[in-house]
Amino acid sequence: MADNFKFELVSPERLLVSEEVQHVVIPGAEGEMTVMANHAPVMTTIKPGVVTVKPASGAEERYVVFGGFADILPEGCTLLAESAVAVGDIDRDDLARRIQEAKEDVADAKDDKAKTKAEQFLAQLTTLESALAA
Template sequence: MAAKMQFDLVSPERRLASMAVDAVQIPAADGDMTAMADHAPLITTLRPGVLRVDGAESGAETAYFITGGFADVAGPAITVLAEQAMPASEVTADVMDGFISQARAAHDKLRDGDAGQPGLDAAAKLVADLEMAKSQLVG
């Protein structure tokens, strides 16, 4: 039996999860990663994406959409501090289209500005990350 670790997911609006789990798949800024019990300690920034939790009390995989934030992995515990988060079951195409529309508007504003505008690549990546999350959550 795999060792359990404590998982907590909080956003400014609410605590979404606090449970013992086997593993957490994290959309880290530098690539997806899976944290398990006894993982090396680390703090990483998060990109928009789907955070998946395996081995919760219900036995089923639980998924959440997050817009970014930080994950603190410390051996027997992982805490995710999300900018915005919601259970995947609450995500609709309209919700995702709203996030994508805001990101595209910010990207277009930067693109139409002076050449070499800082943040243009990051804005384009944000749009791409949100589109990928939408395809994973609502097709």
């Protein structure tokens, strides 16, 4: 049986998760990554996506995050999200608003660098919208 480790999911508004877990799947900037006990130390940025948590005590839980970063150590993982909410509590209108704002940011970009960044964020949000629809 795999070891458990401490996981915390924190947003500016509140602490969403603080418990012993079997594993966590996070949407890292370089791709999805599964974190388990005794993971090598890593710090990564988080793109908008779904975090899947497998608590030691129960069924998987899913949370939507809108950016941030994760600090992963052998004894635990802390994910500091710019914004986070349980999948069951996601406000589809809020997500649609964020997508619309991202489209406006693409249209209003002043240079290629800003436009590329805005396009990447828009692509992440639309991918997230598709994942939630499934």
